[in-house]
């Protein structure tokens with residue numbers, strides 16, 4: 470008999486193999502997550518201050534860069550801790566509010582409220598109970614009044630507990646810390662303004678304004694443009710979309726650029742979020758112009774490619790004389806172009822203007838011509854053409870938003886064109902333009918192809934057959950047809 474009694478054999482509920490495989494699964498999961506959502510501290514990108522952007526001329530900018538670097542490291546650490554704490558628990562805790570880089574946290578001192586100016590002081594301690602009404606305790610020599618330094622100091626320390634929970638006060642009571650009134654007041658003031666700041670932060674998060682919709686890096690990029698004299702001021706946001714944010718800016722007088730900067734500019738910032746580019750990759754993946762580059766690139770670079778694509782497409786259009794924004798410059802994922810509109814008011818979208826019957830007809834023929842030019846002279850299909858991406862300005866239609874435009878020989882190019890035609894036909898037929906061609910006629914008129922199917926389904930099928938033929942040609946000959954064979958030039962429609 471064992472003198473300590475029989476060891477109660479605790480049954481282990483799972484085997485070692487189970488534990489191991491669970492651990493393995495967790496590791497794999499983590500690995501996968503890391504691959505899908507790389508840390509913001511992208512090692513591939515290297516340190517923020519690299520050769521190309523070492524601009525030491527501005528102290529402010531240097532300070533900002535250093536601060537940014539620090540903040541990013543801090544946040545990365547925070548994220549690691551968050552992950553560690555949450556583990557694989559079903560309920561997780563977010564550390565988001567403790568992050569340094571908060572997209573909404575701009576200048577925190579802009580509207581600081583002095584707590585002494587406000588009547589309500591949320592940090593007023595509970596009624597002191599340690600000192601009775603008469604104002605002193607004890608008798609004779611041992612009397613202590615409420616003004617006693619030690620008592621008061623301890624009380625002050627205890628009051629710190631009333632500060633907002635995120636305000637770290639440490640264990641002052643445990644170490645019998647005695648805070649002087651002066652120090653306590655200073656701390657209280659700080660704690661209060663911190664809470665105000667934190668409250669504003671959350672408020673801003675809810676009504677996140679467009680200005681805050683860009684990440685710090687982008688903000689710095691914009692700041693640099695202003696600093697370099699490229700832009701005079703960035704006045705505000707015109708549009709926030711799923712994939713981009715557009716700002717208005719007054720052009721500056723940059724001495725270095727040989728180009729004249731337009732008095733008003735539009736800045737299109739392509740969003741650098743991962744989920745968005747997934748929707749787009751069907752456009753770019755198959756675009757042979759970007760094909761060999763696509764596979765090797767990281768998401769950040771792919772976003773830049775969208776901006777680049779929009780720039781190239783706009784330039785082609787510009788050269789063909791199609792009314793569209795003029796490219797001013799491209800920096801990473803930020804495209805600066807001329808502003809269509811006046812005095813900060815962007816020209817209205819075609820869907821938002823009411824045109825006279827005459828103007829409507831004029832607009833229709835103009836668009837028909839532009840689509841033909843786009844196809845023939847620019848070798849492009851807009852691929853997102855609708856009343857949402859056409860602006861009415863100076864008595865004519867301007868085309869915008871061409872980052873997704875592709876060449877007609879793109880594997881889905883003709884389908885995109887057909888979709889464009891559907892949008893345009895519908896809009897103008899509903900808008901009362903009797904002359905408006907239907908979508909199939911419009912498609913033939915733009916492409917110069919002669920698809921005879923008289924219903925949508927068959928038409929679509931023939932389009933896809935053509936696309937397939939082209940793809941087969943690529944397979945067999947290793948290169949694309951320069952154009953789809955057509956039965957001569959498309960007929961020119963005019964008023």
Ligand code: ADP
Nearest residue numbers: 707708710713715735794807808809815869870
């Ligand atoms: P998105 O991909 O978000 O649709 P767009 O290029 O269509 O991006 O731009 C969004 C909006 O911003 C447009 O509908 C238009 O109102 C405005 N906008 C874009 N570019 C310009 C410009 N050059 N001039 C004036 N307004 C513009």
Ligand code: MN
Nearest residue numbers: 857858869870
């Ligand atoms: Mn658009």
